[in-house]
Amino acid sequence: MLPNLGKTDLVELLRKMLLVRRWEERLIRLAEEGPSFGHYHVYVGQETIGIPALAALRPTDLIFPTHRNHGYLLGRGADPGRLLAEILGKETGLNKGKAGTLHASAPELGIPHTSAIVGGIVPIAAGAALAAQVKGSDQVSVALFGDGATEEGVTFEALNIASLWKVPVIFLCENNTEEALGAAAGGYPKSVTAANDLGNIARSVGVPAVVVDGTDSGAVFTAMKVAAERARASGGPTFVEARVVRWPGSNPLWPELIAGETELRYAWEPEAAPELLIRWYRNQDGLLRYLREMLSASLLEKDEAKEIDSEIIQHVEAAVRFARESAYPPPESAYLDVFARPSQ
Numbered sequence: 001m002l003p004n005l006g007k008t009d010l011v012e013l014l015r016k017m018l019l020v021r022r023w024e025e026r027l028i029r030l031a032e033e034g035p036s037f038g039h040y041h042v043y044v045g046q047e048t049i050g051i052p053a054l055a056a057l058r059p060t061d062l063i064f065p066t067h068r069n070h071g072y073l074l075g076r077g078a079d080p081g082r083l084l085a086e087i088l089g090k091e092t093g094l095n096k097g098k099a100g101t102l103h104a105s106a107p108e109l110g111i112p113h114t115s116a117i118v119g120g121i122v123p124i125a126a127g128a129a130l131a132a133q134v135k136g137s138d139q140v141s142v143a144l145f146g147d148g149a150t151e152e153g154v155t156f157e158a159l160n161i162a163s164l165w166k167v168p169v170i171f172l173c174e175n176n177t178e179e180a181l182g183a184a185a186g187g188y189p190k191s192v193t194a195a196n197d198l199g200n201i202a203r204s205v206g207v208p209a210v211v212v213d214g215t216d217s218g219a220v221f222t223a224m225k226v227a228a229e230r231a232r233a234s235g236g237p238t239f240v241e242a243r244v245v246r247w248p249g250s251n252p253l254w255p256e257l258i259a260g261e262t263e264l265r266y267a268w269e270p271e272a273a274p275e276l277l278i279r280w281y282r283n284q285d286g287l288l289r290y291l292r293e294m295l296s297a298s299l300l301e302k303d304e305a306k307e308i309d310s311e312i313i314q315h316v317e318a319a320v321r322f323a324r325e326s327a328y329p330p331p332e333s334a335y336l337d338v339f340a341r342p343s344q
Contacts, residue, residue, distance in 0.1 A: 043071030045247030048286030119152030202239035214244035215286035
């Protein structure tokens with residue numbers, strides 16, 4: 001189902017989802033073209049989690065992503081060109097080329113930090129929420145992490161203390177383990193935790209937990225809206241588990257466009273999709289599900305969707321040109337912004 005929003009807002013969500021998809025697909029091609037910028041992760045297939053989740057929050061709320069951070073940065077309004085420049089290590093990057101893909105941040109957009117350490121972002125998000133509570137602010141903090149982070153002791157500790165002190169934090173677990181290729185080629189859940197239901201880990205310390213279909217944008221939006229309202233009313237934290245099938249292109253060691261880039265017509269002509277991914281595009285791709293729902297509700301026409309997509313593709317290509325043409329930082333800048341300056 002679609003989020004309970006007006007047409008203008010729903011179209012804007014589609015624009016953001018398409019921006020994330022096209023930007024990430026272009027990043028994969030950029031990595032293949034060179035020069036190398038190291039390992040990276042993409043948010044393809046999870047757009048209907050992150051974008052509706054952001055829509056349920058206020059601009060003043062704080063977001064703390066994990067290594068699949070590009071979708072949240074773009075969804076919060078980060079400039080696509082500056083984000084690409086950051087990944088390429090350029091001076092015009094969001095963090096002057098020092099954070100790269102795994103630690104890119106945008107404090108001015110409410111994303112103070114990204115951590116690629118499994119579970120590492122969870123206590124930071126809880127700490128930020130505690131700070132907001134102490135200051136008497138109605139700000140909510142969101143910890144973003146994958147299913148693998150639930151095996152880390154620091155995640156349990158953060159859940160426990162957040163529950164104990166009723167800290168205004170939302171623990172959003174993006175569980176993309178289904179059809180993932182782990183060591184046993186059967187996924188990760190049995191290897192990282194003995195819990196059959198990840199929500200039980202949160203419930204064991206009194207944190208309410210809810211499970212939603214990560215391709216159902218309306219369900220994600222509602223769950224996050226309820227969790228945010230609870231946090232602002234001093235009700236404490238909520239654990240939201242959004243389940244999705246991992247995009248097949250994220251299964252190899254490096255992200256791959258194993259069947260080419262997404263074509264919007266797969267939303268209404270799934271049989272036209274490459275055989276390798278026909279099941280994905282028909283049943284598991286949240287972005288195409290969202291587009292189908294928009295078309296079915298007569299909120300958008302096919303030609304309008306194609307026009308939006310074309311505009312975004314051009315925007316992304318302009319971002320690539322900007323990043324490529326940007327200069328690398330001078331060597332002496334390596335000594336700048338290393339330590340925080342004490343406040344005067």
